[in-house]
Amino acid sequence: MAIEHGYLSEQHTVTTEDGYILTMFRISKGKNCKGPNRKPPVLLMHGLLMSSDSFMDSGPQAGLAYLISDLCYDLWAPNIRGNYYSKRHIKLDPSVGILLEPGSRHTYTRSQLFRWLGDTYQLLLPTFYQAGLYEALPLGGFVQEAASYLCKDYALADFACKVALGLIDSFHPGSIKTETVQVLFGHFPGGTSVKNMAWYGQALNVDEFQHFDYGATGNSQLYGTSQPPAFNLSLVSVPVVIIHGRHDYLTSPADVEWVTSKLPNVLEQYYVEDPMWNHFDITYSQFTCRSILPKIKEYLDVFST
Structure with missing residues (x-):
């Protein structure tokens, strides 16, 4: 590209x-x-x-x-x-379990589809393993292939495929061009491990940012405690700028406020002025140049030569 x-x-x-x-x-x-x-x-x-x-x-x-x-x-x-x-x-094959560290807390995620996916993968993780399934929503899988095929059509991309994005996140009419929708579904979803999706399912139902929960016995063997330990965010000493949207259904403002309160070196927490700005807008909106690039440039200028 x-x-x-x-x-x-x-x-x-x-x-x-x-x-x-x-x-x-x-x-x-x-x-x-x-x-x-x-x-x-x-x-x-x-x-x-x-x-x-x-x-x-x-x-x-x-x-x-x-x-x-x-x-x-x-x-x-x-x-x-x-x-x-x-x-x-x-030395390992991709069908060996892939252990991924999580990205953030998701207690107040408002995306019902994302909650359903997380809960489903958490519930069915042992079944997936028994069936030899270790990858979730891979590139070339049924979901991605079907989306790619359908969203190549401009009319479908302009309505049905935009609706699909809105069901995952929230609706922001006019933000993502139809041509962008046609392109992005050519390689989205891009796949992750079923264990990672199960961790997101766990993260939706706890009020903490913590390691994977293997149950009391597994946790005791791996962590030395019956509950999975929380990540110590106070150790993140790097200067942090948080850019966020108030209409983000995947990473809700409440969870952003929480993680901001835990990080010791937050330079600024910036909410995009557009009240409809959501999660997918960060990567796909036609308005990134005016909505988030100036703030990114401001801090890049400060920390660069």
């Missing part, structure tokens, strides 16, 4: 300490950058069931990968273990 729009893209692999081979993409310099690159490089990390592609799906006028590289930053877009870019391992 980058090359089609006149940007130079590189592909790299990174092997983690525990042997996972991850694919990273790089735009070393933006097409519209007229001066030298600024330092340090920028790492743009995707979310659940997505990939680095998600920051490019809305095109050069709205995709954050393009916009940040055009600000003269060396832009890197990694992919977490388990999605379609990062399934390889130096």
